[in-house]
Amino acid sequence: MAGTAVLGRLTWRAADVVEIVPETPRAKTILFDVPGWPGHRAGQHVDIRLTAEDGYQTERSYSIASAPDGSRLALTVVRIDDGEVSPYLTDELRPGDQIELRGPVGGYFVWEPAQGGPLLLVGGGSGVAPLMAMIRLRAAVGSDADTRLLVSSRSWDDVIYRAELERLAGGGLTVVYTLTASRPPGWAGYARRVDAAMLAEVGPSPAEQPRVYVCGPTPFVEAVAEALVTLGHEPARIKTERFGPTGD
């Protein structure tokens, strides 16, 4: 039933680690099997709870990167060197391990295939994760909605899901990168922070009334949202999701 993923109390569930896939030198995707998972919508996230031997507990929120797929879900975690949670998830966790999670949570930053396009998705760093759930869902249902994905990364090696995005591009999906800190030799793409001129070139134009989703670190989201409004995009069509250092 459609409502079960949205309504009702949250319960902590045991999630089994099925597979761990390195994405970049600092990011890994962890594939979980979650018995009883009620399903999720593209853009939702989960809360993860870790409990130490002395009973100390800490929670973090991670976007779901996978399209709905039964009891399976994928989270992409970037290692923060002095973080409390991410080094454990990226370095210590092994297939067969169990962790506690609850969800799906959220309902504001979501896209449904029935909403169609055009879509403008703007991701900074690992902010591409919930946008990837939308792109994977779009592919899974065979949608041809006009979709522009603009990814801002520090370097080419830091781009998450690069190979898969290359495969999925075309058929209405355009993927554009900007590399802010270093570029591979011969790089002909964007080489600066996302700004209004870049957003105007990547399009769609405000006149086409795209649904816009922006996810990334807080300063990134603020700058992109402001540039979008300057270009004339309607604020109500711009949905944002920020993560900060406290989000680990």
Next chain:
Amino acid sequence: MDDTMLDGNAVAGLLQEVFATETTSAMVSCDGCGSASPMGATHVYRGAGFVLRCPRCETALMTLVRGDRRMWIGFLGIRTLQRLAAVRGDALRTRSLDDWLRPVITC
């Protein structure tokens, strides 16, 4: 701008603990300036707990502080909280929320 600021999406789980339903897509109207915003778009600051502030005027709307086996919930500046009744079919609900949201948020 405060780089540590988050938004209402970050407390989606806590809000669902409080209200027992998805709340980031609900519209909250601010007692300070009267504007309405989706709960997911509120500005969220983290300290001993969380403070949710109006994205237009930064009035403190709500506080969430978790202690040992309890949670304190402060409703400081919420005039109304409005959510649509659940409609069978997620797409239908989302579409109607957007249609309804436009005239409210541009005021």
